Amino acid sequence: QNVSGASRLAAGAMQLILLALGLVAGSELVGVPSGDLGSSIGGPVGVFVPWLGVAVFGVGVVWFNGARPSARIWILLVLYVAYAGQVVGGLFFGSALSSFFGALAMTPVALLAARQRSGPTPLVMFLPGFWILVPGALGLDGVTRILGGGAGSGAGALITTITSMVGISLGILLGLVLVASEPERPWTQAQQTTSE
DSSP states (O other), rough: HHHHHHHHHHHHHHHHHHHHHHHHHHHHHHHHOOOGGOOOOOOHHHHHHHHHHHHHHHHHHHHHTOOOHHHHHHHHHHHHHHHHHHHHHHHOOOOHHHHHHHHHHHHHHHHHHHSSTTTOOOHHHHHHHHHHSSHHHHHHHHHHHHHHHHHHHHHEEEEEHHHHHHHHHHHHHHHHHHHHHTTTSHHHHHHHHHHH
């Protein structure tokens, strides 16, 4: 378990670094200063574009992983529930704890969707939902700022990312307890219900 966890952590860190290098290179190509990479967009565009981004991310995940056609709607549903939970949690408790509420919202939805006849296994929906939460946003923002030259603000964003990862873990655990009839074996229970 330690080797498996360490290799996944290393793979996730490498993915963040590659994405950040692409952002820094792209910003240099079009002439955007590295200090402006993490700034948010205001107005109506800043409100609607993230929701569109969730759909684009979901379509990319479905296409890249070759998900079944019947699984597409469930994956998108879990992604939108995770993002909506994160947005609502961020409004009331700040960005560091917003991922807790996103994970808390998406876990029961993934488990309940897996019990439907056309629903995939919970892990198929769960992993994209996990990546839509903070490690894909604040972690990438922090690594991009470090690579772009702002090490102080980047380190702060990475610390917030670690806090958010703990929040995601707690949200998933609480979501499992709320929905699974056997919290010790939630994934197996969902698969058994689906197959019957």
